[in-house]
Amino acid sequence: MKAVVVGGHSRNIGKTSVAASIIAATPELGWTALKITQYGHHICSTSGHTCGCVVEDPDHPFAVTRELETGTGTDTARLLQAGAREVYWVRTRSGDLELAMPSLRQLLAGRECVLFESNSILRFLQPEVYLSVLQYDVGDFKLSSRLYLDRADAFVIPLSEQDAPGWPGIDAAAIRQKPLFAVRPPSFVSEELLSFVRDKLRVPAA
DSSP states (O other), rough: OEEEEEEESSSSSSSHHHHHHHHHOOOOGGGEEEEEEETTEEEETSSOOOOOOOOOOOOOOOEEEEEOOOOSSSHHHHHHTTSSSEEEEEEEEOHHHHHHHHHHHHTTOOSSSSEOOOOOGTTTOOSSEEEEEEEETTTOOOOOHHTGGGGGGGGEEEEEEESSSSOOOOOHHHHHHHHHHHHHHTTTTHHHHHHHHHHHHHHHOO
């Protein structure tokens, strides 16, 4: 299995847009995509509100749902619409992703190229490429993103009015030492970024 991880420092900064754009631009790779959502105190880590991602059954502390619809507007629907062959939504309590890993490994056995939208999956695997999305004008910086910042192979920067990061405790110089790929909506991808991903996966250009 060749794995690409797309993470980021906060919500609503373009992670799904970047992931979907990579999938759409490389259909020949036959992607399987997973969106991983963790929650705490019955609050969704994605929306900040109580929602359907919370798994209430104590005997089943995680849930894995296959996305079959493309028109709902959810993140998983967008990944499916982009061209992924299979898309799954993984929900688990914060800190309990390890409980889902045996099921995920079984699910993904034999898959060639897998894209994870998650930071926390890095605790359990070493992907071929980890892309961290940074939105300079968004002040929040999640703990999971801080933990794995040094493991990023490259940073993807959706262009904004602010042209330099200013997060307390984050070394801007360390960010600039890695490849930086500026992307623009609505495509959220560039030829340079695609070439970088292909090189890491060791697959030829289409």
